[in-house]
Amino acid sequence: MEINEIRSRIDEVDERLLEAFLERMRLAEEIAEYKQQNKLPLVNEAREQEVLQKMQEHSGEYAQYTHEFFSTLIEISKERQRELFPDLI
Numbered sequence: 001m002e003i004n005e006i007r008s009r010i011d012e013v014d015e016r017l018l019e020a021f022l023e024r025m026r027l028a029e030e031i032a033e034y035k036q037q038n039k040l041p042l043v044n045e046a047r048e049q050e051v052l053q054k055m056q057e058h059s060g061e062y063a064q065y066t067h068e069f070f071s072t073l074i075e076i077s078k079e080r081q082r083e084l085f086p087d088l089i
Helices: 005-036 044-059 061-086
Strands: none
Touching: 005 061, 044 061
């Protein structure tokens, strides 16, 4: 396969990733609203670890990178939640 073909496929994957990321962010906003309404804390360590472990288990040789990727997603989500609801702890 030529490099331009590979890059084209990467572009397609990136578009799907963007769509998934935006959907995930919208859902994180819904979670933040629920947490505020129900006086729940922002951070749920058990849930974060559950997500990270589940993703790593399905990523084989890429487990380390998967952990980094999803850790970053979780941090970005919490940052957005704090932005929307600064009183969440």
